Amino acid sequence: MGLDFSTLVAAAVSFFIAILSGLGVGSGGLFVIWLVGVYGVSAPQARGMNLLFFVFSASAALIFHYKRRRLDPKLIASLAALSLLGTLVGTHVAQYVDAALLRKLFGIFLIISGGYSLLPKALAKIKAKF
Amino acid sequence: MSFFVLSRQENEAYRRETMKNRTLNAITCQAQTGKGLARCILSAFIAILSGFCNAAIGAGGGIVLTFILAAFFADAFEDRRAILATTQAAMIPGCLTSALIYYARGGLDLSNFAVFALPALLGGALGSLLLDRIKPGLINMIFSALVIWSGFRMVR
DSSP states (O other): OOSSHHHHHHHHHHHHHHHHHHHTSOOHHHHHHHHHHHHOOOHHHHHHHHHHHHHHHHHHHHHHHHHTTOOOHHHHHHHHHHHHHHHHHHHHHTTTSOHHHHHHHHHHHHHHHHHHHHHHHHHHHHHHHO | OOSSBOOHHHHHHHHHHHHTTOOGGGTTTOOOSHHHHHHHHHHHHHHHHHHHHHHHHSSOHHHHHHHHHHHHOGGGSSSHHHHHHHHHHHHHHHHHHHHHHHHHTTOOOOTTTHHHHHHHHHHHHHHHHHTTTBOHHHHHHHHHHHHHHHHHHHHO
16 A cells, blocks of 8 residues: 555545544444455454554543543553453453354344443433424 | 534533542442442453453454443443543553454554554544533444444344
């Protein structure tokens, strides 16, 4: 990928995805789909790049979160340490478990949890109107 | 100001209102009650699960952590934005470790990554600044919609 039009488009799209990441609304899916769909990057490669992309965008966002005193260092340290433990366990377990099955199970969890979060509020708003 | 955007005064009023009677003790295991212990165990489990998702699936850890913190521990945070900030900070070490493992196993080619690195830094910073100007209800709606959409992508 040289410094040409496609590079500029890549930079612009990744900039907008990073804004979503900075907003904390979950941009990983978009970045992976974009890399796989547009650039033909393999799924494992896209997942790896997505993880690194998040590290960059979240690190920049943290500076402003810190200035606004939204961060509790003790809480974050404990959550991060446990998450790291989960990462190491997940890396080991992933070698023995069907990744496609894991993705489907996780997808079902996301649909249920997203619906649980979105639908009651939407229904309450509709009820309030009648 | 409008349906989507908070004015500076609205934002400050929202911060003051939500800061009342809220403390991080609920999660940091300072509460000595049985309920406090249960919350500690649940938060520990969710943190481990979020790291597991990132390593095994390559995404979704942040979604899990944000969703569970918002659903069960919202009273422990100043507002929704504090949950998002906490999740971002907590996920960085795990994501970096996962990326390094991908790289070590030859699954990560960094030759083109420079194109994404600077936009990621600038976009992440701008996103966190915009967080102050967007109503929490709207953020929640966008987040939930993206969660459902990601779920359908994974199931397909």
